[in-house]
Amino acid sequence: MRKGIARGFAAGLVGIGISALLGAAPASATERGEPNCGLDRICMWEDTEFDGTRYVDVAAAASDTCHEIDWWNGDNEISALYNHSRTLKVTLYANDGCTGAPFTLNADSLISNLNNFGFDNEAESFKIHN
Numbered sequence: 001m002r003k004g005i006a007r008g009f010a011a012g013l014v015g016i017g018i019s020a021l022l023g024a025a026p027a028s029a030t031e032r033g034e035p036n037c038g039l040d041r042i043c044m045w046e047d048t049e050f051d052g053t054r055y056v057d058v059a060a061a062a063s064d065t066c067h068e069i070d071w072w073n074g075d076n077e078i079s080a081l082y083n084h085s086r087t088l089k090v091t092l093y094a095n096d097g098c099t100g101a102p103f104t105l106n107a108d109s110l111i112s113n114l115n116n117f118g119f120d121n122e123a124e125s126f127k128i129h130n
C-alpha cells in the first residue's frame, strides 16, 4: 500500500540535514562501523545506509512462516537490510503474504541501498530460510 508523500518528504529533509552535519566526504563502511543489528538477527531500515527507523529486528530462525512487515511501519519503505545470521537466508517479497516479486539475501550479508537491486521501498513481507 502506498502512503502519504508528505511523510517521505519530511524524512528526506532530515536525511539531508544529517548528511550536511557529517560533512561532504562519504564515510566508508568501516568508518561508519557495523549496522546496529545483533548477531543471529535480521534487521531492516527505512532509509539507505542503515538509517532512519529500524522497522524490522527479528531473531533469525528458519521456518515456512511468512513474517509481515507492518503496513504502516515498514511496508514499501525498506531501503537497507542486514542479515546477521551466519547460516540462514532472507527472502523479501514485494507484496503482503510473501507474494509478489522475491529478492533473496544470503547469510551474513548486508545491503546499504536496495535501490541498487531494484528493490527499494518494495518489501512488504519476508521469510527466513536455509
Ligand SMILES: [Ca+2]
Pocket: 045, 046, 047, 048, 076, 077, 078, 079, 121
Ligand atoms: Ca525507504
Ligand SMILES: [Ca+2]
Pocket: 001, 076, 093, 094, 095, 121, 122, 123, 124
Ligand atoms: Ca510492495
Ligand SMILES: [Ca+2]
Pocket: 068, 069, 070, 071, 075, 095, 096, 097, 124, 125
Ligand atoms: Ca506487510
